Each structure stands twice: as structure tokens, then as C-alpha cells.
Amino acid sequence: MVLFPAVLYYPYTGKVHIHLMDLDEPVRVTLHLASSHGVPNVTLEEQGSSLQVSEWKKVLVKGLELGTLVQTDKDVYKPGQTVKFRIVRLDQNFIPSNRELPLVAVQDPSGNRIAQWREVSPRQGIVDLSLPLAAEPALGTYIIEVEGKSHSFSVEEYVLPKFEMTIDLPPVVLEKDEKFQVEICGRYTYGKPVQGKVQASLCQSFRYTGILHRLHSAPQKETNCIEVSGQKNGCFSTEVLLTAFNLTSSMHEKQFEVQALLVEDGTGRDSGVLLPGNGLCCWCMVLHSSLRAPKCMWHRGIGLLQGSPKAAL
Numbered sequence: 001m002v003l004f005p006a007v008l009y010y011p012y013t014g015k016v017h018i019h020l021m022d023l024d025e026p027v028r029v030t031l032h033l034a035s036s037h038g039v040p041n042v043t044l045e046e047q048g049s050s051l052q053v054s055e056w057k058k059v060l061v062k063g064l065e066l067g068t069l070v071q072t073d074k075d076v077y078k079p080g081q082t083v084k085f086r087i088v089r090l091d092q093n094f095i096p097s098n099r100e101l102p103l104v105a106v107q108d109p110s111g112n113r114i115a116q117w118r119e120v121s122p123r124q125g126i127v128d129l130s131l132p133l134a135a136e137p138a139l140g141t142y143i144i145e146v147e148g149k150s151h152s153f154s155v156e157e158y159v160l161p162k163f164e165m166t167i168d169l170p171p172v173v174l175e176k177d178e179k180f181q182v183e184i185c186g187r188y189t190y191g192k193p194v195q196g197k198v199q200a201s202l203c204q205s206f207r208y209t210g211i212l213h214r215l216h217s218a219p220q221k222e223t224n225c226i227e228v229s230g231q232k233n234g235c236f237s238t239e240v241l242l243t244a245f246n247l248t249s250s251m252h253e254k255q256f257e258v259q260a261l262l263v264e265d266g267t268g269r270d271s272g273v274l275l276p277g278n279g280l281c282c283w284c285m286v287l288h289s290s291l292r293a294p295k296c297m298w299h300r301g302i303g304l305l306q307g308s309p310k311a312a313l
């Protein structure tokens with residue numbers, strides 16, 4: 001039995017598998033690759049003292065094209081910034097190639113070549129290049145060209161978009177609640193959700209009340225905080241466990257304060273859009289509940305009991 005691939009990739013080596021059974025003699029195996037009218041054929045000959053076999057099969061020979069990936073550190077740049085990009089070429093086994101790149105070029109929006117690199121050698125399969133932009137470059141779409149492949153990025157006078165951030169949390173958290181929900185949302189003025197990262201601090205604040213409050217000229221404050229963060233697609237939501245806070249002291253008024261920061265995608269902390277926000281809610285303990293009901297008088301069409309519930313916190 002003979003097995004060999006239907007497609008051969010140049011300049012790589014193909015493998016042929018031959019299985020011979022019940023033979024006690026040496027066998028000579030010859031393999032030929034020939035082309036007839038543009039169609040390659042593989043001919044296999046097996047010769048021995050008692051065996052002589054000849055088989056052939058059509059195959060497809062292809063020049064292997066490496067998969068080329070080009071990636072920039074951002075999609076949009078401002079004048080004066082530096083464009084940093086990487087190039088990786090992968091073979092059929094997804095292994096980075098260290099073959100030399102003959103040419104890497106960058107074109108401006110008018111199609112003019114503004115930069116080029118020749119005979120670039122990868123380091124561990126990766127090519128790292130950078131292009132400083134002028135203080136007043138042509139605005140628009142630029143193209144990076146590598147062996148017939150291209151990748152684009154934009155240069156724009158970046159205008160800070162206007163958006164707002166809202167923090168939604170319950171106004172009151174009761175003792176019986178084990179957790180409460182915090183939702184942080186960002187939207188542009190035209191309604192589209194803001195893509196970005198949220199960083200938030202949830203703090204429990206203490207404020208002395210009663211006699212202790214009057215003894216001090218200013219309230220003494222302490223905080224107990226937890227940090228949360230995550231990527232948001234319009235809204236970021238998380239559940240906060242009450243066990244993370246100290247709720248045993250009855251000498252303090254307890255409040256949960258949320259302070260959040262929204263960083264828009266594609267900008268970053270150094271040069272991007274950062275929007276702060278805050279929210280506040282209280283934690284309350286239910287001591288008892290009662291129902292006050294005066295003496296009742298019965299009248300036709302009126303209920304037997306009249307009163308109003310009252311809850312003490």
C-alpha cells in the first residue's frame with residue numbers, strides 16, 4: 001500500500017508512506033516526479049526478485065505563499081505621533097518565517113511612497129518598524145505594503161468626542177441584602193455606546209454621629225475600599241458582596257461611594273479621553289416593624305381594620 005499527498009508545496013519536502021507485507025527480500029523503491037503537458041505525475045516503482053510494481057498518480061505542485069500579518073499599535077494617529085507596526089509571516093504550520101523581506105513601503109493618502117525599508121531580516125520571526133509622522137502631515141488613510149499585502153491606518157486631527165458616564169446603584173442597601181449591583185455606562189451625545197475600559201473604586205465611608213460628632217470640630221472619616229475594572233461595550237456591570245465591608249459597627253453612618261474612570265478605546269491615559277464620575281448609596285439596618293391601628297368602627301362598605309404600617313430603621 002502506497003500513500004502520498006495530493007498537493008506538494010514548493011520548496012518544502014513531501015512524505016510518501018509505503019507498506020510492504022510478507023516480504024523476506026530487499027526491495028528497491030524509486031520515486032519520479034515528472035510533468036506532462038503541465039500536469040505533474042508521481043511515479044513509484046518497486047523492484048525485487050519476486051516483486052515488480054509500478055504506480056502513478058497526478059499531484060498538484062504549488063508554490064507556498066506565506067501568510068503575512070501586519071499590525072499597528074493604533075488605528076488612528078495624530079500629527080507628530082510615531083506609527084509603530086509589526087510584520088509576521090507564517091508558513092503552512094503557522095510557524096513564523098525568518099526569510100528576509102525584500103521591501104516594506106508606506107504610502108500617504110495621495111499614493112506617494114513616503115518611507116521604505118529594503119532587505120529587512122526578522123528577529124525570531126517578527127519585524128518591528130516605526131515611522132515618525134510630521135507635525136503637519138497629509139490627513140487621511142495611509143497604507144503599509146508588504147509583498148502584495150497591505151494594512152491601513154489613519155492620520156487625523158483628533159477631536160475629543162463628547163460623551164457622558166452614568167453610575168447606577170441602589171439608593172439604599174438593606175441588612176438582609178447579601179450583595180448589590182453597580183452598573184457604569186458611557187454614551188456619546190448622539191447615543192452610541194462608548195467602547196473603553198472602566199476602573200472603579202467602591203468605598204465604605206464612616207462618619208461619626210451624635211455626641212462624638214459634636215466633640216470634634218470636623219467629622220473623622222475612614223474608608224474601606226475595593227477596586228474593580230473591566231472592558232465595557234457601552235456598559236460595565238458588577239456585583240458587590242457586602243461581606244467585603246465592615247458593617248458591624250453601630251456608631252457610624254454607613255455609605256457606599258463609587259468613583260469611576262472611563263478611558264475610551266484607542267486613546268489611552270496619556271493622550272486619550274478620560275471621564276470621571278461618582279455615585280452614592282446608604283446601608284441601613286431594619287430593627288423592627290410594627291402596625292399602629294386605632295380602635296375600629298364598622299360601617300357598611302368600610303373594612304374592619306384601619307391603620308398604617310410603620311418600620312423603624
